[in-house]
Amino acid sequence: MEGRRSVLVLTNSRDVTADVVLRLLAERRVPVVRLDPWADLHAGASLTAAYRTGGQRGILRTASRELDTTRVRSVRVRRPSPYGGPPGLSDQDRRFAGEQALWGAGAILASLSGARYLNHPWDNRGAEFKPSQLSAAQRCGFLVPNTVITNDPEEAREFVTSHRGGVVYKPLWNTPYRVDGQPHSVWVREVQGSEITDAVSVCPHLFQARVDKAFDVRVTAVGDRLFGVRIDSPDIDWRYRQDLMTCVPVGVPESVACAVTAYLAELRLTYGAFDFAVTASGDWYFLECNPNGQWAWQPAETVAAIARTIADLLEKGPDT
Template identity: 70%
Template sequence: MTPDRHRATVLVLTNTYDVTADAVLRILAERRVPVVRVDPGVDLPGGAPLTARYGIGEQRGTLRTSSRQLDLTRVRSVWVRRPSPYDAPPELADHTAKFAGAQAFWGFGGILASLPGAHYVNHPWHIRNAEYKPAQLAVASRAGFLVPETVITTDPAEARRFCTDRPGGAVYKPLWDSRFRTGDGVAQTVWVHEVDPAGITDAVSVCPHMFQAKVDKAFDARVTVVGDRLFAIRIDSPDLDWRHRQDLMTCTPIGVPEPVALSITAYLAELRLTFGAFDFAVTAHGDWSFLECNPNGQWAWQPAGTTAAIAHAIADQLERGPDA
């Protein structure tokens, strides 16, 4: 039986400090849409009981928080924002904690990813599949995007050869946003940077490295997509990687060329995503080169009008649920 969408709840999975989620939750509150916000990696092991029952033709369950009891069959939408990693209570011994943490990941994570009839923005399994950079590049190519020549390798000679053969230069990008720690334990972000082939050492063999042809860009573009709605901005920055010094960049709304929009639709369909944050490098000739798509990217840093429009689009998705 389809739940009454006027009474069914939106479940928001995110951490306590996620202020971006607040922008959408305020809109849902104004619309009188019931919401339960939980950080499953912290709250569930910390005393918010979650129970699921399965049988022949039956699936039901409950989640109890400090203020509410949620019937898991009456969840219209699940917004997987920025939940904390599943972990065990800190008081457990190390060997027990590892076991408990794994059980939480597969147990809590499996329950929350399998709610009957719920609309996910995005489904956590689809988020994970779409986070692999090699998969992004493969899907982007099939979707018709311009994709810069790229090599992912552990072979130093291959890396040097690739970078040497790029007449416009080459850049290095990490395959995952892992924080690099210096010898004294200080965490540092690894930014996209230009590569001197002569500086490539045998250390490349330690792990996969991604090198890409440098795009002679006039500006960057971020396209945030919610369902079939596109919100695009032009980013002008003095840096190769605009994230490095965001206080120096300027952002202005921009239109999206129709071929790029069609490729975006094809990309999201193949990876089964409702939300995506696309980054492009745009040349002076108007060519849009695909750089990446974050299936759970931040968006509240954009101009106020764009941020508000994205927040309303996400709220629309969550309120409509399976009808979105």
């Protein structure tokens, strides 16, 4: 793989969203290496990095590819599996091996000099914290619903009862959760003051004033391109029953587009999936930005345009 002609895609083997872009890169004859670091490095792949005064070298070997990591054009960080130790070890040894993999292989793959990252994994992580999102959204000019994050039951109860239009609860992180042994998602839902108990003190909770929305909007930002879709759903959280929602392309107001550009710049993101609640009067309220959100569920023309734009950036490589 000559020069900087290779694209490295970090994701799991079941990531069909990444497949859409990979097919485009294959059609363009752009060399690509796909890697799920945790899984593949336990299944025969190897990664080496060497450093010395004045230079460095690196080599990634998989079952079908050999890549000089100093010649990577772009890195697409999608949904790699969480780092962990190989099966068959004791709990302590697995934990040790998993953390060494994260701090070793993970850091090597996050430190490829001269490559374009979409997005850089450390920037992805920093942009996933909801308090950081809300703070940045305020600075960048978005409308932000009244929000409180607290582990004080009295503060939570006062906030909920003081908003006559209603308040919703949102988890601060999508932690895997099981009920009776079955996977269970914690959806955004309306909460009443009478439901606030001392259990709130166990951890921080996010409560947010309910926006009297006419519809939702997802804006997918890729570089300087924005792709908006209007979402109509019977649920507060449209993800709950996606089979009941409808979505069509929609324009993004200039004021919102400017705020999106500022937000991406502040958090050093090239890609972001922004969610808005839009009122009948046309006010767009920022809800969150997932720096690595899914996009292949949108209308076909939108999916195709997003895929082309991502492929363009990966093919182009760094701006320098």
